[in-house]
Amino acid sequence: MIFNLLQADTLAEAIQSAAETVTAAPAPVQPTQMNESLWSMFNMGGPLMWVLLALSILAIYLIGRKWWLINHASKIDANFINDIRDYMQQGKIKSALTLCSKYDNPVARMVESGIIRKDRPISDIQGAIENVGNVEVARLEKGLPILASIAGGAPMIGFLGTVMGMVKAFFNMSKAGNNIDITLLSDGIYTAMLTTVGGLIVGIIAYFGYNWLTSKVSDLVYKMESSTIQFIDIVINNQTEEKQ
Numbered sequence: 001m002i003f004n005l006l007q008a009d010t011l012a013e014a015i016q017s018a019a020e021t022v023t024a025a026p027a028p029v030q031p032t033q034m035n036e037s038l039w040s041m042f043n044m045g046g047p048l049m050w051v052l053l054a055l056s057i058l059a060i061y062l063i064g065r066k067w068w069l070i071n072h073a074s075k076i077d078a079n080f081i082n083d084i085r086d087y088m089q090q091g092k093i094k095s096a097l098t099l100c101s102k103y104d105n106p107v108a109r110m111v112e113s114g115i116i117r118k119d120r121p122i123s124d125i126q127g128a129i130e131n132v133g134n135v136e137v138a139r140l141e142k143g144l145p146i147l148a149s150i151a152g153g154a155p156m157i158g159f160l161g162t163v164m165g166m167v168k169a170f171f172n173m174s175k176a177g178n179n180i181d182i183t184l185l186s187d188g189i190y191t192a193m194l195t196t197v198g199g200l201i202v203g204i205i206a207y208f209g210y211n212w213l214t215s216k217v218s219d220l221v222y223k224m225e226s227s228t229i230q231f232i233d234i235v236i237n238n239q240t241e242e243k244q
Contacts, residue, residue, distance in 0.1 A: 046191055048161040052154060052198040059150045059202060062143050063209035070140055070216045073105050076223060081230045084111060088238055093118070106136035106220070107227045114231055118238070125235055129228050136224070140217050144210060151206035158199015165192025 077083075080103065087096035093115060100112035113132045117125045169189055 046161060046164065046195065048157055048164070048195050049198055051157055052195070052202050055150050055154050055157075056202045056205065059147060059206040059209060062147050063205075063213065066140075066143055066147075066213050067216075070213065070220060073136075073140060074216070074220050074223070076105055076107050076227070077103065080107065081111075081227055081234075084115075084231065085234050088115070088118070088234055106133065106140075106224055109136065110224065110228060111231050114228075114235065118235055122232065122236060122239075126228075126232060129231070133224055133228065137217070137221060140220065144213060144217075147206050147210045147213070151203050151210055154202035154206060155199045158196045158203075161195020161199065162192040165189060165195065 080099070083099055084096050087093070087099065096115050097112060100108045100115065102108075110129045110132045113128045114125050117128050166189070168191065
């Protein structure tokens, strides 16, 4: 009987201890608390975080816009050059020009400039096509230098924030005199680390975006050069046939 009472007391103590543990368990973090924490972290980074935020928005906008333009310009019909060849061999120059006007891409505009000058010397035709090609490439590359500047400048801005945070920390320590508190140093270091992370994130996004877009422009330039060579061959053959 006494043994059973001891077991009952032990069981009651265990239940009470478990209840206290559950009561003392921390409450789950709510989304609003998390958002407030991220916002407070952003504000702790200082005014340079707003600069980095603006650069990140600009970088994402440039990457998205240039991707759309390059992707749109890369849509070249595989049978385009063959159709141009057929029209020119049949003497249907207007049909060839109409076909070029249907496609809104650099290759069509380059070929169109060559068709207009089909009776001129090959050097003149090739020069006109190259001029149009240079204009098209410059249009596609517009904005990429800004993206490259963001890739190199954002980490430097983050490093500037790091230096400013450390200066702030040591300034607060010098003003405190003998009453130095760890929070004086941690506040400045916190600001320094936040700007460093922000600058690196923006720089990495811009860096990889720039290299990716540059590679896509290079692929498009290769397609433009290949189409130009094929078109020049068509013109040479047509001029040779006309002379015969």
